[in-house]
Amino acid sequence: MSVEQLDTVDLISIDKENETLVLTILDALEWDEEDVHLYTLQTKINTYLEFIRTGEVYQAEPEAKGMRMAIEAMFKYRPHQAGEDFLAKVETMLYEQVKVKFSYGPNPATGYIDSDS
Known part of the structure; x- marks a missing residue:
């Protein structure tokens, strides 16, 4: 999954210690001056909000209730x-x-990768 798949949630996890359901966007796009990346990211965030708002999140992860x-x-x-x-x-x-x-932020395992590489 990735940020470019606008109608899907990339990753769902539960932080039991903080009693928080975490929806993760995996974004490997380079940042552009035309703001295509920003528009894509905004659309993906809206998909995640709709996933929460409609309650679909609880169908995918019933343990998340509350x-x-x-x-x-x-x-x-x-x-x-x-x-x-x-x-x-x-x-x-x-x-x-x-x-x-x-x-x-960056992937904790790899950090940010320079755009020039």
């Missing part, structure tokens, strides 16, 4: 400035409007 919800985006490439600005807005908006925690 848990907090979180969306994390795991990037291969470091976001450019417009990407960072967008992600900061998403983080604030999701928590304030729907109480969904949003976080992002």
Whole structure:
């Protein structure tokens, strides 16, 4: 799965210690100046919110009932400035409007990969 598969959830996991269901976006796209990546990411985030809003999340993971919800985006490439600005807005908006925690960063195993490689 990947960010480019707009109608699917890439990864579902449960953080039992924090009683949180985590929906992960796996994003291997390079950041572009035309903002195609940002549009794709925004569409994917909306898919995840709809998955939560409709309750489909509980069909996929019944154990999640009563848990907090979180969306994390795991990037291969470091976001450019417009990407960072967008992600900061998403983080604030999701928590304030729907109480969904949003976080992002590199794959913990590999870190960010330079776009020039």
